[in-house]
Amino acid sequence: MAASRLGIVARRVGGAIPSLVGVVVVTFVLTRSLPGDPAVYFAGLMADAESIAATRARLGLDRTWIEQFVSYVERLFAGDWGVSLQTGRPVLTELSQRLPASLELTLAGLLFAIGVAVPLGVLAATRPNSWVDHLCRVVVTAGVSLPTFFTGLFLVYLFYFLAGVAPSPLGRLDFIYFSPPHVTGFYTIDTALAGDWWTFRGALAQLVLPALTLGLFALAPIARMTRASMLAALSADFVRTATAMGLSRRKVLWTYAFGNAFLPVLTTLGMVFSFLLGANVLVERVFSWPGVGSFAIDALVASDYAAVQGFVLAMALLFVAVNLLIDVIYTLVDPRVGLEG
């Protein structure tokens, strides 16, 4: 059983290779098709034709696409993702510092969303058209229809500006703290590992509002999917049978109904995670969060080729990993999935 599972994982990873190759080629071509000219942008405000030409040569952009592509792939294999022109630092360094920031925020937002949306969905399904159901509907509709930057600014206004209970929206840590020694890049985990509970509280406090903003946005799909699949499960034959057999309501609800209803929710979670990572960028702007989203937007605006390519590649790798993880969890949860891959 373990061996076959390993086989599935290996097959999934193998299956991702063509998509990764495709991502490398497509991002390379796409970035070069962008209408902006990085040489013009980076030659500086006062640049004349001569210094633009010099910049172009220095960036290697005067060579043919084929030459540029070959050297790009060669360097990629050597573990060199290039240097971001925008920030002047290696793309890999930039991503390794910014991706954990985004992931920490996204996961915190997702956790919050799951914590609220799943019980809400289950409650709504067990009492369809009751006030709980309506409340669920209102909350999730509000959450999804408020633009994230608005929710963010509103929360800042309420909890930071008026009430003064939230810390200043200055990114991952207020400047009175030292950033923890780098282990995972997740500040809450790293501070906990270092046993620095004072900084841990600081990092956690910074995380609350942005995670809330992001989580509100994710309530709707999770709650709706939980409600729908719970309703389907509750009206299924096996639940009626279980109830008829006199099993306790708790047992019926959680073991039989929810256990089965969880599969589509799991799939939804994978998707929600992806779009939360995308929705990150607006939240990052409001809370000065040094995440990967604002890095990518800035890079795109400046036609910063290495940074855009690095970002897309990192995202592709991440999605492959997330999908793989979901698949593996699937095989654990659902006995029907697995052996066939």
Added chain:
Amino acid sequence: MDRRQFIAATGAAGVLPFLKAMPAGAQGRDDTLVAVTGFGPNSMDIMRVGANRPAYQPAINLYDRLMRYGIRELPDGTLAYDKEVLEPELAESWTMADDGMSVDFFLRRDATFWDGTPVTAEDVKWSFDRAVLLGGFATVQMRAGGFTDADQWEVVDEHVFRVHFNAPSKLSMPNLAVPTAIVYNSALCKANATDADPWASDFTHVTPAGGGAFKLERWDSGQQSVYIRNDDWKSGPLPGVRRVIVREVPSAATRRALLERGDAQFSIDMPAKDAMELNENPRVKVEGHPIGCCQHHVGMNVAMAPFDNVLVRRAIAYALPYESIYNLAAFGRGEKLWGGEGFEPAEAVWPLPSPYYTDVEKAKALLAEAGMPDGFETTLSINLGLADWQEPAAVLIQEALAEIGVRVTIDRIPGANWRTAALIEKRLPFHLENFGGWLDYPDYYFFWVYQTGRLFNSVNYSDPMVDEVTDMVLPLETDHPDWAPNVKKLIAKVWEDVPLAPLYQPYLDMGMAPRVEGYAYHFHRLLDAKTLTMA
């Protein structure tokens, strides 16, 4: 071992738990100023190719120049740099040669870099060589002062540095006091240079090598730069603030909240709308200064129909809704540049209110005279990077021009593409644009914007008289008898031809806590923290 490694190492060794807060926290942050800004530097070295505008900030605060600009008090009580006064910084004094073809700088003998190395003429020579040879921004800026060649810099002895002029120009001396004319620790740089990187660009990119009033405590790219006072600084009065934290906060609303709550004491370059609203707020002090040698204008490309017809350009200049643009796009944070008296300028000053004003009947008549009584269709291009003023201005222009039958479509171009489209290819028929020069002289503006083929001549304007007279007046001192009459001639000519219709001269708005004193406006538009104090 850099600071971060040091912190990591000591943290791992168990020191960190006892030193949880930076000393600033322990001391109640009283000697620490927190400044917020929308964009941060992408390099600690202004000369590095690709360095962005915020990268001027480390150049200003971490490095010394030979001279700096004096500071004067304006009638409203605020401070601004004085373009007429150059003060000693690394140079104690200087003497111009009798023939006016060179100047000797006598360096301060007690000045040292942060590592204790004395500052010598060799360091100045190396730094200026670097500026003219490295390429990119510093090289172009040096050229504007007439410096093109490393042979123009001469080490006379350890403390005397001579600069040779190819031709005397009023721009030469001021250009040695700008943020690109900084002095590096040449020994330190040379020790970190490589064959591929002879000017140690990669080194100074992250590790400043200077001797300025502040040292770099830490730089987290994309998040913050922390400056700490250099108590051994000799080139001027010690800064009143011990530590300056410049934090990057992309959202203008968040910056505003931080300033209003008092968690930040300074906000660099605020949006006009926030400046207008906070001006009334007693908890915040807003200081705005008109940006010298700068105007926001509407460009009409003379190489493209129908703007090749001067009557059409004048018609547009009479149809623009100046007042509402000033109120709704600039939020009153600017100087009006329309409705001036007559087509003959009274003073040799730039920017100056143009003789155009909103007069729809006149515009219609001019358009009819041009053979287009029913108007025409055109595209107004705007730069998304400057959307805060260009977007509302464009909508107002669209609305106003409809009255004279000109049907405008608005084309929004992302910032990176803008430079290619507007300045390099010069292919936008009708657009909003701005230019601001460091050296505040009318002829310097004409040099960049109105001379044939110049980078910021986005309208393809070309006039033999303008080309010739600009070249003639550019080196002249402003008290030269030929200067003022010729500058007026230039201004009158571009008013008549009106390839650009000036809208307003924008303000640089800085927000600060009321207890922050000593802020002075500078042409580089960034924060020079040396003069700040906190009560």
